[in-house]
Amino acid sequence: MTVPMPSRPVKRAAYRPSMELVPEILAGNVTAIARMITRAEAGYAEAAPALAEIYRHTGKAHIVGITGVPGAGKSTLVSSLIRAFASEGHKVGVVAVDPSSPFSGGAILGDRVRMSEAASSSQAFVRSMATRGHLGGLARSTLQAVDVLDAAGYSPIIIETVGVGQDEVEVVTAAHSTVVLSAPGLGDDIQAIKAGILEIADIHAVSKADKPEASATVSALRGMMTLGSERAGSSWTPPVLAVSAVSGERIGELRDAIARHWAHLRESGELAERRRGICRTRILGAAKHLFQRKFDERTGEIAEHIQAVVNRDMDPAGAARLLLGWANEGQAT
Amino acid sequence: MDKASMAEQTSGDAPEQDATIGTIRVLVAKLGLDGHDRGAKVVARILRDAGMEVVYTGLYKSPNEVVAAAVQEDVDVIGVSLLSGSHVPLFRELGRCLREEKADHIFVVAGGVIPEQDYAALWDSGVDAIVPQEARAELIVTTIRNLIAARGRV
Numbered sequence: 176m177t178v179p180m181p182s183r184p185v186k187r188a189a190y191r192p193s194m195e196l197v198p199e200i201l202a203g204n205v206t207a208i209a210r211m212i213t214r215a216e217a218g219y220a221e222a223a224p225a226l227a228e229i230y231r232h233t234g235k236a237h238i239v240g241i242t243g244v245p246g247a248g249k250s251t252l253v254s255s256l257i258r259a260f261a262s263e264g265h266k267v268g269v270v271a272v273d274p275s276s277p278f279s280g281g282a283i284l285g286d287r288v289r290m291s292e293a294a295s296s297s298q299a300f301v302r303s304m305a306t307r308g309h310l311g312g313l314a315r316s317t318l319q320a321v322d323v324l325d326a327a328g329y330s331p332i333i334i335e336t337v338g339v340g341q342d343e344v345e346v347v348t349a350a351h352s353t354v355v356l357s358a359p360g361l362g363d364d365i366q367a368i369k370a371g372i373l374e375i376a377d378i379h380a381v382s383k384a385d386k387p388e389a390s391a392t393v394s395a396l397r398g399m400m401t402l403g404s405e406r407a408g409s410s411w412t413p414p415v416l417a418v419s420a421v422s423g424e425r426i427g428e429l430r431d432a433i434a435r436h437w438a439h440l441r442e443s444g445e446l447a448e449r450r451r452g453i454c455r456t457r458i459l460g461a462a463k464h465l466f467q468r469k470f471d472e473r474t475g476e477i478a479e480h481i482q483a484v485v486n487r488d489m490d491p492a493g494a495a496r497l498l499l500g501w502a503n504e505g506q507a508t
Numbered sequence: 509m510d511k512a513s514m515a516e517q518t519s520g521d522a523p524e525q526d527a528t529i530g531t532i533r534v535l536v537a538k539l540g541l542d543g544h545d546r547g548a549k550v551v552a553r554i555l556r557d558a559g560m561e562v563v564y565t566g567l568y569k570s571p572n573e574v575v576a577a578a579v580q581e582d583v584d585v586i587g588v589s590l591l592s593g594s595h596v597p598l599f600r601e602l603g604r605c606l607r608e609e610k611a612d613h614i615f616v617v618a619g620g621v622i623p624e625q626d627y628a629a630l631w632d633s634g635v636d637a638i639v640p641q642e643a644r645a646e647l648i649v650t651t652i653r654n655l656i657a658a659r660g661r662v
Contacts, residue, residue: 176643178638178639178643178651216531217530217531275561276557279558279559280531281558281561283553284563285564287566288564291577295576301577302580302581303561
């Protein structure tokens with residue numbers, strides 16, 4: 176059995192140098208933006224200088240994280256927010272993350288199913304991204320994709336995390352403003368005072384407000400707020416908003432709350448602190464990735480260390496220090 | 509290359525590994541008024557299990573919506589399943605949108621119910637392969653890998 180194919184030759188296309196794409200990205204060319212994101216994800220060394228150049232043009236966009244459990248309605252909400260921001264003349268960027276298979280490395284990226292109408296507007300750029308083994312709710316290159324969109328003039332840029340559990344809070348070190356979306360009908364008020372995901376919200380949204388259980392979830396979250404709601408060093412009190420993408424209820428209010436938080440960050444000076452936090456996390460993340468790559472390349476040397484650890488001649492932390500060239504630097508692990 | 513040798517190449521072995529061509533991204537779409545998406549979902553799952561990243565767009569898409577999504581997602585392949593009988597005009601429009609967006613480096617693979625007498629019309633519209641209903645999973649995967657290996661990274 177064969178697959179029928181045309182008699183013409185297979186399509187060819189040339190690889191364009193990444194540096195050539197930079198001016199096109201700055202001018203907002205969609206194809207160039209999309210291509211650069213692909214190269215950032217692949218981690219091509221050829222693209223590194225171009226990404227460094229792009230980074231110099233970033234820092235204008237408001238980066239908004241949207242997180243919540245699987246099925247909470249994140250993609251649907253993002254779709255509504257695209258329309259709400261676009262109606263005010265914003266060019267909205269979206270990076271929507273879905274999990275990669277730990278077995279095949281493949282992924283089904285389904286966030287567009289809920290966004291079709293909004294995503295095909297010329298005011299929006301939506302990119303689906305697989306985690307490719309990265310844990311914490313984002314992909315390794317999510318913020319490089321955000322850089323590309325920022326340099327191209329998109330703002331706000333919405334990062335939609337994978338459907339998270341209670342503990343995947345990486346988005347808070349990536350975004351300026353974090354919206355935690357809770358679905359109604361999942362757990363009581365003790366869930367609301369647990370540590371983790373609910374603590375990171377700058378804005379709480381409760382989805383499916385058209386369902387009767389939504390008001391109980393709103394009460395539980397507001398109850399939690401009365402026990403103390405401020406993030407350390409912030410004078411912002413996170414609002415709790417029940418929204419419905421079906422009826423469009425309060426989507427405009429949520430958009431305004433997001434804009435108000437951005438204004439608060441800038442006026443209070445908290446933005447500078449968040450930016451330093453984001454940069455710190457990114458440097459550490461990039462360093463970890465570089466080390467991982469070195470580790471994968473130096474298989475021969477590492478095999479010796481593995482054998483030494485297997486033989487109990489060295490402990491795993493000692494082998495790690497040797498690899499980092501820190502053999503003489505004390506006993507800290 | 510003639511038709512027979514192309515077909516032979518397609519049913520041959522897959523490239524050793526995807527490392528040389530990177531992660532393959534495929535957009536799986538249903539065009540027009542065709543609500544039968546079971547086959548598209550099965551194919552999406554097959555490609556996922558072969559290590560590809562599959563952007564699934566859902567039902568009732570227009571050709572220009574599919575092309576806009578394919579450009580933003582920078583996919584290598586658009587896979588379209590059609591069982592509605594309207595494949596000839598829909599693929600013609602898809603091909604036109606791809607050329608208009610200067611995105612015709614993206615391969616178009618057709619699946620579903622496509623009668624043989626319509627093949628020529630689909631080739632004219634820029635379709636790169638037609639996967640018959642009886643194709644086994646490996647054949648779909650190999651077809652896509654071979655097309656991309658022949659084109660290289662863009």
